[in-house]
Structure formats: C-alpha cells, structure tokens
Amino acid sequence: MATTTLDDFHTLSSITRVSLRSIQSLFPDIAIAKAAPILRTFFAASLFLAFLYTINRQFSYDDGLPLVNRSFSLEPRIFSRWRWAFRSDKILNEAYEKYKGRPYRLARGDADIIVLPDDMIGELNKLPQSAISSRKSHSSSLTGYLNGMDVVKETNHHVKLLLARVTPALPTLLPSIKSRIEHTIAETLPQDRDSWTTIRPINIIVHCISQAVTLTTFGPPICDNAELILFSIMFVMRLVPRFLQPLLVWMTPFKWRLERSWRTLENFVIPEVEFRKEDVSTRCKNPDLISWMIAEAKSEEEKEGVLLTRLVGSVIAGGTYSSAAFITGVIADLVAHPQFLAEIRAEIKDTHERCGGKWDIAAFNSLDKLDSAMKETSRLAPGSMLVYSRYIEEPIMLSTGLYLKPGQFITTSGHSVAMDPDIFPNPRVYNALRAYEESLSEHRAQPFRSVDSKDHRWGAGRWACPGRSIASLASKVILVKLLDEYEFSFAPDQQGVATRPATQIMHEFVFMSPNAGMLIRRQKQSCGISY
Numbered sequence: 001m002a003t004t005t006l007d008d009f010h011t012l013s014s015i016t017r018v019s020l021r022s023i024q025s026l027f028p029d030i031a032i033a034k035a036a037p038i039l040r041t042f043f044a045a046s047l048f049l050a051f052l053y054t055i056n057r058q059f060s061y062d063d064g065l066p067l068v069n070r071s072f073s074l075e076p077r078i079f080s081r082w083r084w085a086f087r088s089d090k091i092l093n094e095a096y097e098k099y100k101g102r103p104y105r106l107a108r109g110d111a112d113i114i115v116l117p118d119d120m121i122g123e124l125n126k127l128p129q130s131a132i133s134s135r136k137s138h139s140s141s142l143t144g145y146l147n148g149m150d151v152v153k154e155t156n157h158h159v160k161l162l163l164a165r166v167t168p169a170l171p172t173l174l175p176s177i178k179s180r181i182e183h184t185i186a187e188t189l190p191q192d193r194d195s196w197t198t199i200r201p202i203n204i205i206v207h208c209i210s211q212a213v214t215l216t217t218f219g220p221p222i223c224d225n226a227e228l229i230l231f232s233i234m235f236v237m238r239l240v241p242r243f244l245q246p247l248l249v250w251m252t253p254f255k256w257r258l259e260r261s262w263r264t265l266e267n268f269v270i271p272e273v274e275f276r277k278e279d280v281s282t283r284c285k286n287p288d289l290i291s292w293m294i295a296e297a298k299s300e301e302e303k304e305g306v307l308l309t310r311l312v313g314s315v316i317a318g319g320t321y322s323s324a325a326f327i328t329g330v331i332a333d334l335v336a337h338p339q340f341l342a343e344i345r346a347e348i349k350d351t352h353e354r355c356g357g358k359w360d361i362a363a364f365n366s367l368d369k370l371d372s373a374m375k376e377t378s379r380l381a382p383g384s385m386l387v388y389s390r391y392i393e394e395p396i397m398l399s400t401g402l403y404l405k406p407g408q409f410i411t412t413s414g415h416s417v418a419m420d421p422d423i424f425p426n427p428r429v430y431n432a433l434r435a436y437e438e439s440l441s442e443h444r445a446q447p448f449r450s451v452d453s454k455d456h457r458w459g460a461g462r463w464a465c466p467g468r469s470i471a472s473l474a475s476k477v478i479l480v481k482l483l484d485e486y487e488f489s490f491a492p493d494q495q496g497v498a499t500r501p502a503t504q505i506m507h508e509f510v511f512m513s514p515n516a517g518m519l520i521r522r523q524k525q526s527c528g529i530s531y
C-alpha cells in the first residue's frame, strides 16, 4: 500500500488554508462577515476532500496492479467478501478476459491477493523455501485460526513424510486398503438388484475413502466426519469480517462439534503417541504417517501429542472430504454421459480379465480411460479454483519487475486455465476421454496423480498436494468396485426431472453438497471383482 498517510493530509489542509487566504485577498471589498460562512463551507469541503484523498492513498497500492472485485479503494471490505463468496467464478472469468497473462490484485474480502499468471509458477518454484510458504497461506484461507488447523504453520514434517514414506509404501498398503474399502462398500451400500434406493453418495463414499486415509495416517479409523465439520466452519466464517470471527464462531453449532471432535481425537491420539514413543524401534514399525512422524522427528516438539493430533486431523480433514466429493463427481459425470460410462466399464472388464482378478498397482495404473475421466472431472470441478496459493516471507523481485513484499499473498487461477479454450478446446464440454484421445503417450506419462498438469489440479512444485498418490489410488479402488457392481441414476427433482446433483461454488471452493442424493441398485451382471 502507499506509504504517504497523515503527511499528505497535513500538506493538503495547509494548502487549503493558504488558498483561503488568497481568495480573501482577491476580494478585499467583500465584507468579511458576509464571506465567512461561504469560506467556512469551502474550507470544510476542502478538508473533507483532503481527508478522503489521504485515506484513499492509505488503502491504495503502489505497484500499479489492477484491482479486481473492489469498486473503489474505500469500499468496505464486506462487499468484496460477499461478492467473492457468491460469484467468485464470474469474477475470475472477467479478470482473465481482461488481464490474461498479466498479474492482478484480487480483493477477496479476507485478504487482497496477487493473482499471478500461470507461467510464473516455474520461476516461483525455484525460490528458496524460506521465501514463500504454502502452509501459512492454506492456514489463512481455511480459517485455521478458528478450527485449530493453524498448527500446520509450525512444521512441514507431515507433508514431507506423506511424500517420502507413505507414498512409496502404497503397494504394501494396497491389499489392506482394498479389503477395507470392499468391506465398507458391502456394509454401507444397498444390495437390492430390483429396485432403486436413494442414497447420499458423498456421505457413503466418505466412509470408504477414510478407510484409506486413516489407514495411511494412523492405522485404524479414528474420527467421525471431523472433516465435514471443519469445512462447514470455514464456509460460514469466511462470510464475516475477520474481527468478528472469533466471537461468531462460537455461535455456530459446527464449532462446538469440532471442539468435541478434537477432544475425542486427542484422547485417542495422545496416549497412543506416548505408547509408541516409549519404544520407537518396535512400536513405530507400522507403515503409517504417525509412526514415521515419531520415528523421524528431529525435535521433541515434532513428536508432541497435541501437535501430532492436529497435524493428523488436518491431513484427514483435508484429504477425506475432497476425495469423496471428487469420486462422487466422477460417478455423476459418467452417469450423465452413458457412452463414456459404457467405455469405462468395458475397460474395467478387460483389465479384470487381463490381470486374472488380481488388482495390483499395475492393474489400477493401466486404466487409461478411467484415469482420463478423473482428469476431466477434476478439471471441471477442482476442489479449489485458486491453486498455488502462497504467503510471501521474504522480499522477491520477479523477472517481470514485479516486487513481492513480505506479508503479501499470491495465487494462480487454475479455474481460468481449465476454462481457457486455447488450452482445453471446448472447455465447458465434458469429454471423459479428452486426455486419452489428445495424446495417449502424454496421458500415460502424466497420469491423474501426476503434478505436471496444465490445470494444476494438485497445485504445483515442492508443496503440491502430498496426498495425490493416495487420493488417486484409493479413488480408483473405489470407482472400479462401484462402477462394476452398481448402477447409478439421478434422483428426480421437485418437477420430477432426473438431474445431476449440482456442483456448487462458494468462495474459491468447488463442492457438491454432502446431502446431494442419487439412486443406486446392484447391477444384475458384473465382473464380480473381489479384492
């Protein structure tokens, strides 16, 4: 922001006073008594304008970037906040149309964020870790100061271990992931072959995916839908000014439930951590995140019980609902486009025959068409329209001459890229086989789990989503089973028309309501895949 503040104000008011004296000297014959009220009004108006000018300078920036989603610099932030909450996609579309390839400043209400063009990511990735922080940015966007997730600012231990330890252990963990998911599907989904049953798919798939996420992070399942509660808090709280949030948060039922969930989690995790710490060599051998975090901690703080509870809770919260919503989106898109569903079912059948019913990592990785459909769903409905969000910690001069100051937030608009017809032809049209047909060799080299994607579905660089391999594999385990064994259909709306559950957008987040309903029944004929 501009640095000139009260000095400007003083300068302007003294200019006004000098001008007043000059006006008086120009009209010596006017009686002072008559002129006084006019001059007083003139003086007051000038003072007011000087005040506005100063405040305006105070709330303006000096880097020349165009400001988006604020009508004038003195507009109360609440207007930006509300516009962003309810029409963020339109704001991003309009900004991209005007400023494609150029940086601009987005007034989001909670913060003013510099939106950089996508091609700056390469340069930003080369910066030292101390210069930009992903976790400080995520914590702020997800209102970590309200839901307890701000602990992620303190360490990146969990991120590193998810990538360096948990991901390579996935082949070992796969049999257990498969059998837990199979069991959960059989337990939670209706088995009727003749009539349709209405289900809330996200609520059911959350149980399936959390089998994989909690297995990889902790071992047995440890919490009941804390992720939904965390997200509900974030959606509600981002609507109100920050200074009201600490007070208002206690008025939402989510906060009380969340506090209870944290206590429950702590009661379970802390004693378990203490138990494992007593004999690390024998009790931290299980391939799970928490064991590795204890075994490879570099300080006592890194293996402290409360910190580990919050970190594991944040990983579960961040990974579970996003994956469940994504899987439901893939199913809904395929149901809406039966020709692609048929092709993908045929691919699953072929693969089942080819691998002799032994679904190992290679079998899941060979599902090129399903992988392409997953890319397409995540392009059209990414978890967040803004990706690569970072907090600037050190002064940075970019090659374009843009100077980034400590304390600023930056991001890129994945949504704008995903909807750019120069990058994805007919971007609004769903084509499950888009990546598959565009270039099979490229698609295979950069599958869904890959971080090298044009729309940056996992973010980018060192701090791209560390759970992407878990999410991709677990999603395929679930989708193969569900698409082979079940038929899905859309529930009729109030007018009796069967419609796809709507994708909703609030702030930068794209999601499907956990209450969205779909119809399900068991297929009369299936491959009979048994994990």
Ligand code: HEM
Residues within 6 Å of the ligand: 134, 135, 138, 152, 159, 213, 314, 315, 316, 318, 319, 320, 322, 323, 326, 382, 383, 384, 387, 388, 389, 457, 458, 459, 460, 461, 463, 464, 465, 466, 467, 468, 470, 471
């Ligand atoms: C379809 C499901 C998922 C999607 C679309 C997704 C997407 C993302 C994105 C876009 C980011 C931000 C990356 C960046 O800023 O560059 C992120 C961060 C993160 N994700 Fe995921 N994710 C998913 C599933 C998971 C799962 C299953 C886990 C854990 C098992 C996980 C753990 C994390 C963590 C810990 C971070 C924060 C990394 C940091 O602080 O630097 N995610 N995810």
